[in-house]
Amino acid sequence: MKYLSFTFNPIQENTYLLWDEATLEAAIVDCGAWNRQEEQLLEGSIAAHNLKLKYALQTHAHFDHTFGLPFIYRTFKLKPIFHVDEAETYRQMPNMAAQFGLNIGGGMPPIERLLNDGEILKLGETAIRLIHTPGHTTGSSSFYCPDEGLVLCGDTLFQGSIGRTDLPGGNFEAELDSLNNKLFRLPDDTIVLPGHGPDTTISWEKQHNYYM
Numbered sequence: 001m002k003y004l005s006f007t008f009n010p011i012q013e014n015t016y017l018l019w020d021e022a023t024l025e026a027a028i029v030d031c032g033a034w035n036r037q038e039e040q041l042l043e044g045s046i047a048a049h050n051l052k053l054k055y056a057l058q059t060h061a062h063f064d065h066t067f068g069l070p071f072i073y074r075t076f077k078l079k080p081i082f083h084v085d086e087a088e089t090y091r092q093m094p095n096m097a098a099q100f101g102l103n104i105g106g107g108m109p110p111i112e113r114l115l116n117d118g119e120i121l122k123l124g125e126t127a128i129r130l131i132h133t134p135g136h137t138t139g140s141s142s143f144y145c146p147d148e149g150l151v152l153c154g155d156t157l158f159q160g161s162i163g164r165t166d167l168p169g170g171n172f173e174a175e176l177d178s179l180n181n182k183l184f185r186l187p188d189d190t191i192v193l194p195g196h197g198p199d200t201t202i203s204w205e206k207q208h209n210y211y212m
Contacts, residue, residue, distance in 0.1 A: 136170060
């Protein structure tokens with residue numbers, strides 16, 4: 001598997017483009033493209049690698065991670081896929097954005113599919129397993145690629161920190177449980193691709209994360 005990362009929108013959110021090298025089947029994870037320039041950057045990268053988009057995956061449904069969903073729905077006919085417990089956050093997201101003075105224009109696409117903990121999706125022969133990691137939101141999840149040693153964890157875990165838990169659906173105790181009993185049980189050399197900030201590893205976070 002190969003991947004590219006993009007830092008989008010005023011909140012500096014990380015959007016990821018993953019693809020299977022053999023089949024070129026691809027997924028966009030947490031599409032936060034905010035303006036036409038960011039949309040063109042993402043679209044150009046897809047075209048440059050001749051990718052066949054298959055999934056729009058969401059670690060969670062906060063507005064900074066979903067700004068680009070109307071664009072990829074219009075352009076590629078992709079509808080979002082996320083954990084079943086995140087459906088209400090997705091429905092409430094435009095209202096939440098409005099509270100921060102942001103307007104979600106054009107309406108949000110319908111949901112493609114709701115997943116349960118442990119379900120596996122395939123990009124070619126590459127397996128992507130959803131790990132339910134609540135705490136930042138009720139349905140916050142991580143996408144784990146065991147054969148690649150890679151996990152995309154949204155706002156559950158950052159380099160040296162964790163995502164905030166004071167927004168609706170947040171729970172600090174659940175966040176710590178998700179870290180200790182799910183993410184930190186992955187192999188130490190697993191690369192962590194967070195929703196904001198630089199990459200890290202499970203090993204580094206076990207040793208240095210402030211909340212540990």
